[in-house]
Amino acid sequence: MRITRMLAAVLGLVMLGLLLASPTAARPPFRLPGYITDDADALTSSGRIAVESAVQRLYADRHIRLWVVYVDTFSEDSAVSWAQSTRRDSDLGDFDALLAVATVDRAYAFLVPATVPNISSRQVDDLRRNQIEPALRRGDWSGAAVAAANGLDSPPGSPGWAPLLITLGVVAAGLLALLLIMRYRRRQRRAAELAAARRVDPTDPDALAGVPLETLDDLSRQMVVDVDNALRTSANELALAVEEFGEQRTEPFTRAVNNAKSALAQAFTIRQQLDDAIPETPAQRRELLTRVVVSAARADRELESQRRAFERLRDLVIHAPSRLDGLTRQFVELTARIGPAEQRLAELHQEFDAAALTSVADNVATAKTRLAFAEQNIGRARELAAHPVSGQQAGLVDAFRAAESALGQARALLDAVDHASTDIHHASATLPSTIADIQTAIEQATAQLRQAQSVGVPHAGELAAARDAALEALDTARASGSTDPLGAFTRLTRASADLERLLATVAEERAAIDRLNRALDQALFTAQSRVRAVSDYIDTRRGSIGPEARTRLAEANQQLQAAHDKKASNPAEAITHATSASALAAQAQSLANADVQSTERAYTARYGSSDAGAMIGGIIIGDILGAELRGGFGGGWSPTSYGGSSGDDGGGLLGGGGRF
Structure with a gap:
């Protein structure tokens, strides 16, 4: 019984455990x-x-x-x-x-x-x-x-729809603001470019070559409008001018208007060609726009010059009485100078040889004839001004201009007599120093021309002509300096000025050439040094440097050779080639450095540093590199092919798990 009870208790405990x-x-x-x-x-x-x-x-x-x-x-x-x-x-x-x-x-x-x-x-x-x-x-x-x-x-x-829409709205607003800013800046830039283009000589095609194409288009549009307006105004003024001064006097104005009409018609024809549906290449468009601007500008300048001449004519007619009074006062003043001038000329003949006074001997007599001619025309002009008749204003203008010109010549003739004594004495005193100066200039020119035979001298032909003219003036001064010092001095100073100007120009241009040659020598030295340094660097590290650096070095060598080829014929172009060679050499150095550093890291990480230097220098090329670094030599160089790996999910499951 006890055993039975024990088994029952154990069975109960087991059942209880299973239930729990x-x-x-x-x-x-x-x-x-x-x-x-x-x-x-x-x-x-x-x-x-x-x-x-x-x-x-x-x-x-x-x-x-x-x-x-x-x-x-x-x-x-x-x-x-x-x-x-x-x-x-x-x-x-x-x-x-x-x-x-x-x-x-x-x-x-x-x-x-x-x-x-x-x-x-x-x-x-x-x-x-x-x-x-x-x-x-x-x-x-x-x-x-x-x-x-x-x-x-x-x-x-990944954003939801609301943040995405907000982001898109912000981006759209930013783009709109950017477009507005860009449009404003573009307008400001075009306005500035147009203002700068208007400061360029519009009649010079070479000057217009530097104007941007869009700005040239804007300029051409403004030019045809401005010239059309000026032409319409000038045509109205021409009708009045012909009626007032006659066809002969206004012939230049008529010619300018007709030329402007032809140029403007041509400009409008070209503008029509530019605005039609047939597109032009940028080069064709620039050529057509340049023709529009140049023809319109030249017509405008001709109209402007004739318009000013016409205004002066009208001003003369309107103020004829007062202008004629001014001429009368000049006539009286110059007539009063005739007696003293005759006395002064007699004194000069006593003081100097007749040959020294050749240039002023007939001045007083000639001045008398000019004054008589002026008096005659002043009287005729007063009659025409007192009884104006339509179509006869040209006669008034002609008489006024004739009297004005005659009075001016008479004044110059009398002034020459008054100044003759001073000028002759000054010429006599300064003639020796002038001769010495021109001799020095002639020697300098001769020396420059000798150099032209070996190294070349700018403006050699002009310089030779100026030197020969100076020699001729010097010979004349030595022969007639004592009898006509003023004439000799005048010829010497003119020849000396021409020669000195050419010598200065030659000296300035030679100095510029010397500066250019010095810059070329410096550029060639820099390029050669950089190319040589990179070549040595690649040679001592050839085992690790790929094709990019070598290609840049080859291009640098080509540019350096081009610089040497152009050194004598075109120094400026040679400098450009030398500078390009230096830049390519710098790029080659940078690429080579990157290749070496990449290879050092990869090789050291895989094999240690004991043979890295030998491998990089190209000393170890046999089985080690062939077996271990395959792909670096033969199938295309890739310094970064050593080591490293890439991975992706390649399918499978993401995520994981754990305890919480």
């Missing part, structure tokens, strides 16, 4: 019957509804299925292994995510296929750590599933 252990029995992986499996009774009715809604929304939005399972404990496997086995048993595919939670073990796994679009491993891990695990830790079983569904529906790092 059955709620938390480990659940092996199994085939999920539906999207939400709650074997642990973790979800409330409201929580289950929330999870179902989130799962359905995820599928509707992104066609991703989320399976959620709650058990008490997992089997002996880890949470991730249990979840993977359950995925296989449940035949879950490339768009099926799984959240498995063991509520008693406080373990979970969240697995997402890598084939799900727009989801990265980092995003899944962030979703696990920042949303799912915190909810599980709080015991919010439904909240963890809802967080998983919402996270997959709007993965971390």
Whole structure:
């Protein structure tokens, strides 16, 4: 009986243990019957509804299925292994995510296929750590599933519609503001360019070559409008001018108007060609626009010059009485100077030889005839001004201009007599120093011309002609300096001025050539030094330097050779080639440095530093490099091909699991 009671007690204890252990029995992986499996009774009715809604929304939005399972404990496997086995048993595919939670073990796994679009491993891990695990830790079983569904529906790092729309709106507003700013700046720039273009000589095609094409177009449009307006005004003024002064006097004005009409017609024809539907190349467009601007500008200048001449004519007619009074006063003044001038000329004949006074001997007699001619024309002009007749104003203008010119010549003749004594004495006193100065200039010119035979001298032909003219003036001065010092002095100073001007020009240009040659020598030295240094660098490290650096060095050598070839014929172009050689050499050095550094790091990391220098210098080329660094020599150089690896998800599952 005692044994029976003992067996019964043991059996009762075993049954009690089984009853107590059955709620938390480990659940092996199994085939999920539906999207939400709650074997642990973790979800409330409201929580289950929330999870179902989130799962359905995820599928509707992104066609991703989320399976959620709650058990008490997992089997002996880890949470991730249990979840993977359950995925296989449940035949879950490339768009099926799984959240498995063991509520008693406080373990979970969240697995997402890598084939799900727009989801990265980092995003899944962030979703696990920042949303799912915190909810599980709080015991919010439904909240963890809802967080998983919402996270997959709007993965971390991808904006929702509202932020996206806001961002797009901000970008659109920024683009609009940028467009407005760019348009304003473009208008400001075009206005500044047009103002600068208007300061360029519009009649010079070479000056217009530097004007931007759009600005040249704007300038041509303004020019044709301005010239058309000026032409219309000038045509009206021409009609009045012909009526007032006659066709002969206004012939230059008529010719200018007709020329302007022809030029403007041509300009409008070209503008029509530019504005039609047939496009032109930029070169053709620039040529046509230049023709418009040049022809319009030249017509405008001719109109302006004739308009001013016409205004002076009208002003003369309007103020004829007062202007004639002025001429009368000049006539009286000059007539009063005739007697003293005759007396002064007699004194000069007593003081100097007749040959020295050749230039002024007939001045007084000639001045008398000019004054008589002026008096005659002043009288005629007064008659015409007192009785103006339409069409006879040209006679008034002619008489006035004739009297004005005659008075001017008479004044100059009498002034020459008054100044003759002073000028002759000054010429006699300064003639020796002038002769010495021109001799020095002649010697300098001769020396420059000798150099021209070997090294070349700018303006050699002009310089030779000026020197010969100076020699001729010097010979004349030596022969007639004592009898006609003023004439000799005048010829010497003119010849000396021409020769000195050419000598100064030659000296300035030679100095510029010398500066250019010095700059060329410096540029060649710099280029040669850099090319040589890079070549030596590559030679001593040829085992690690690829084709890019070598190509730049080859180009630098070509530019350096071109600089040497152009040194004698075109120093400026030679400097350009030398500068380009230096820049290419610098690029080659930079590329070579990068290759060497990359190779050093890769080789040292893989094989150590013992043979790195020999490998980089190209000393070790045999089996080591052939076997170990294959791909660096033969199939194209790639210093960065040593070491390193790249990886991707390559399919599989993202996510993981753990305890909470």
